[in-house]
Amino acid sequence: MTAFDIVTSGFLISALRSATPLTFALVGETLTQRTGVINLGLEGQLLVGAMCAYAMTAAWGNPWLGLVAGAIAGMALSAVHAALVVGTRANQFASGLAVWMLGFGLSAYYGSSLVGRKIESFESIVPKSVADLPVLGSVIAGLTPTVVLAVLIVPVSALWLWRTRTGLRWRAVGESPEDARAAGANPSLIRIQAILLGGLLSGLGGAALSVDYTRTWAEGMSAGRGLVAVGLVIVARWNPWWTFPAALLFGGAEALSLRLQTADANVSAHLLHCLPYVASLAILTLTYVRGRVSSAPAGLRAVMDR
Amino acid sequence: MKLRNMLRSLVATVAIAAAGASSAQTIGYIYVGPEKDYGYNTSHDLGRQFVEKSIAGTKTLHVENIPETAEVSRVMERMIKSGASIVFATSYGYLDYAIELGKKYPKVAFMHAGGLKLGDNVGTYWANSDDAIYLGGMAAGAVSKSGKLGFIAAFPIPQVVRSINAFTLGAQAVNPKVTTTVVWTGGWLDPAKEAEAANSLIDAGVDVIGEQVDSPITIAQTAEKRGIYVVGKDVDVAKFAPKAVLTGASWNWGPTMVKVVKEIQAGTWKPSHIRGDLKDGTVVLDPFGPAVTDTVRKSILARKADILADKFEVWSGPLTRQNGAEILPAGKAMPMEMLESMDFFVKGVIGTVK
Numbered sequence: 001m002t003a004f005d006i007v008t009s010g011f012l013i014s015a016l017r018s019a020t021p022l023t024f025a026l027v028g029e030t031l032t033q034r035t036g037v038i039n040l041g042l043e044g045q046l047l048v049g050a051m052c053a054y055a056m057t058a059a060w061g062n063p064w065l066g067l068v069a070g071a072i073a074g075m076a077l078s079a080v081h082a083a084l085v086v087g088t089r090a091n092q093f094a095s096g097l098a099v100w101m102l103g104f105g106l107s108a109y110y111g112s113s114l115v116g117r118k119i120e121s122f123e124s125i126v127p128k129s130v131a132d133l134p135v136l137g138s139v140i141a142g143l144t145p146t147v148v149l150a151v152l153i154v155p156v157s158a159l160w161l162w163r164t165r166t167g168l169r170w171r172a173v174g175e176s177p178e179d180a181r182a183a184g185a186n187p188s189l190i191r192i193q194a195i196l197l198g199g200l201l202s203g204l205g206g207a208a209l210s211v212d213y214t215r216t217w218a219e220g221m222s223a224g225r226g227l228v229a230v231g232l233v234i235v236a237r238w239n240p241w242w243t244f245p246a247a248l249l250f251g252g253a254e255a256l257s258l259r260l261q262t263a264d265a266n267v268s269a270h271l272l273h274c275l276p277y278v279a280s281l282a283i284l285t286l287t288y289v290r291g292r293v294s295s296a297p298a299g300l301r302a303v304m305d306r
Numbered sequence: 307m308k309l310r311n312m313l314r315s316l317v318a319t320v321a322i323a324a325a326g327a328s329s330a331q332t333i334g335y336i337y338v339g340p341e342k343d344y345g346y347n348t349s350h351d352l353g354r355q356f357v358e359k360s361i362a363g364t365k366t367l368h369v370e371n372i373p374e375t376a377e378v379s380r381v382m383e384r385m386i387k388s389g390a391s392i393v394f395a396t397s398y399g400y401l402d403y404a405i406e407l408g409k410k411y412p413k414v415a416f417m418h419a420g421g422l423k424l425g426d427n428v429g430t431y432w433a434n435s436d437d438a439i440y441l442g443g444m445a446a447g448a449v450s451k452s453g454k455l456g457f458i459a460a461f462p463i464p465q466v467v468r469s470i471n472a473f474t475l476g477a478q479a480v481n482p483k484v485t486t487t488v489v490w491t492g493g494w495l496d497p498a499k500e501a502e503a504a505n506s507l508i509d510a511g512v513d514v515i516g517e518q519v520d521s522p523i524t525i526a527q528t529a530e531k532r533g534i535y536v537v538g539k540d541v542d543v544a545k546f547a548p549k550a551v552l553t554g555a556s557w558n559w560g561p562t563m564v565k566v567v568k569e570i571q572a573g574t575w576k577p578s579h580i581r582g583d584l585k586d587g588t589v590v591l592d593p594f595g596p597a598v599t600d601t602v603r604k605s606i607l608a609r610k611a612d613i614l615a616d617k618f619e620v621w622s623g624p625l626t627r628q629n630g631a632e633i634l635p636a637g638k639a640m641p642m643e644m645l646e647s648m649d650f651f652v653k654g655v656i657g658t659v660k
Contacts, residue, residue, distance in 0.1 A: 009509055009510075010505070010506070010509035014502055014505060014506065014509075017502065017505075018498065018502060021498070108340065108371075112340070112341075112342045113342075115340075115342045115343065115344055115523070116344050116523055116543065116545075116546045118527070118546060209498060213498060213501060214497040214498055214500075214501040214524050214527075214528075215501075215524075215527050215528075215531065216497045216501070216523055216524040216527055218340075218343065218495060218497050218521065218523070218524070219339075219340040219342075219343070219371075219495075220340075220495065221495070221496075221497045221498070223493060223495070223496040223497075223498065223499070225498070254499070254502070255502060255506070258489055258491075258499065258502050258503045258506045259506045261487070261488065261489045261490065261503075261506075261657060262456070262487050262489060262506045262507050262509075262510040262512075263510070264487065264656045264657065266658060267658070268658060268660040269462065269490035269492065269657075269658065269660075270492070270660070272490075273490075273492040
């Protein structure tokens with residue numbers, strides 16, 4: 001097996017697996033930010049999602065129940081952000097940080113008895129024999145339900161945001177809440193919905209991380225992926241269509257940094273670990289150099305300038 | 307991060323206050339990570355529980371998730387004010403804070419894990435797990451069909467580099483042709499990366515994985531799922547991956563801690579560097595998993611007996627570097643400085659230390 005084979009064999013599916021939890025969180029945060037709200041609490045929502053999903057799966061033996069529990073838990077935690085930001089007009093950054101810490105603490109406390117529990121989880125959705133197919137065989141054979149769900153959620157959310165009346169209303173609120181109100185929309189209600197939807201999706205991302213991807217619960221296991229998702233929203237230029245390439249870029253770079261080591265690439269591991277961040281920064285710089293800087297919702301700028 | 311630290315110190319204050327009244331027999335424990343990580347911190351917490359069980363009338367306080375910052379001084383001071391007369395600072399980066407605080411509280415005894423500095427009332431304890439990891443490597447070398455081993459580790463520091471080399475040397479003692487491919491994850495705890503690193507190694511044909519991250523649990527469970535094997539470290543996780551775990555090198559801090567505490571209480575304690583190993587039982591070779599055959603078990607146990615009887619030394623020549631250059635000629639033992647600052651891989655390891 002050559003170095004090239006080792007990198008390519010299973011690389012695509014490994015990139016997809018890495019990108020899956022990130023995609024859920026990223027799509028959710030993109031939709032939230034489209035209405036003019038930033039939620040830094042994503043990291044905490046991922047953690048409670050992961051913890052609750054793992055607990056549910058361990059207790060009932062059904063990973064689907066786990067996904068549902070994770071989604072609900074993420075949404076419940078994001079309700080704190082909604083209440084603070086929309087209800088009391090609290091500073092969005094402070095509120096997001098509070099949600100992050102709350103999620104970290106709650107998941108650590110209630111998750112401590114789950115460490116080391118074993119769960120039965122998803123199997124590949126296609127028969128094993130598919131793996132022998134040339135080129136894409138290993139990718140198709142490695143597909144689990146959460147990977148497929150992550151891939152599907154991208155076009156659904158994009159079409160919904162760009163092609164439906166409610167999507168239009170959400171975008172309008174993000175551009176200018178005043179104008180949206182004048183046009184008959186209720187900005188507060190829409191922002192609450194957007195925060196809760198973001199919470200639901202990030203909870204689902206956490207569930208994918210613990211129940212499907214690692215089949216482990218560990219305190220703080222999201223290891224910064226929530227913050228990365230907040231950053232990748234900019235790389236994806238607040239466009240749900242671009243969330244998947246952005247998540248795949250990051251997940252792919254992460255998978256590559258590990259695979260290059262198994263292929264004896266003889267590159268310093270410290271440099272390899274920078275790869276996902278360097279790649280994201282490079283894309284960000286490239287797209288901004290090419291202009292169209294103003295893809296951020298105008299309402300979001302009000303948050304930044306305040 | 308500031309906020310996170312504040313939250314932690316709040317939790318720590320409550321935990322210490324809840325533990326309540328002062329007593330000459332109160333002992334404080336501080337962990338850098340979760341006490342239930344099923345890894346390094348759990349091993350120290352098992353030691354704490356052993357102390358509480360073994361010495362009647364002893365009460366322990368423990369606080370988890372304390373970063374290696376000035377925060378640890380504050381936690382130690384609060385413990386002392388709550389009556390702790392002995393403090394176990396269990397993480398490497400706590401050393402300078404323990405030394406500093408030792409000057410301020412001369413009547414309190416401090417025990418630090420792994421440090422190389424002493425104070426008038428600051429001692430250290432640590433144990434050398436190389437022998438046990440070498441024996442685990444023998445199991446790996448014997449069980450591997452592909453001759454390709456993997457090792458998933460957090461950071462290229464000497465303690466970890468030693469483990470990787472010891473693992474490889476043990477495996478080569480059984481099958482001289484084996485190689486160990488190293489994957490660094492760049493973090494002590496990142497289950498997603500650990501799982502992905504394991505998957506990458508397995509895809510590349512590796513069929514036994516050694517590890518040195520915070521806890522072996524994710525890697526062991528990934529190995530169990532993919533039908534390959536692991537050699538663990540810090541805490542035995544065989545019950546979570548019964549087929550995959552071959553054996554492991556676990557800590558057994560309890561007896562050392564009890565001995566020190568008894569000495570301190572009797573007034574005979576003098577600060578020193580206490581160093582344990584496989585011989586004195588501070589490091590334990592975990593029970594073998596079902597994949598290790600009787601013949602292999604016998605040869606590993608025979609080698610273990612040789613180590614215990616000082617008839618075999620892991621770090622002795624001939625040893626060669628990755629590129630074939632000589633490290634030690636045949637029959638020569640490795641000098642202490644070289645061992646403690648190890649920054650090279652032996653022949654058969656695939657990867658970079660940089």
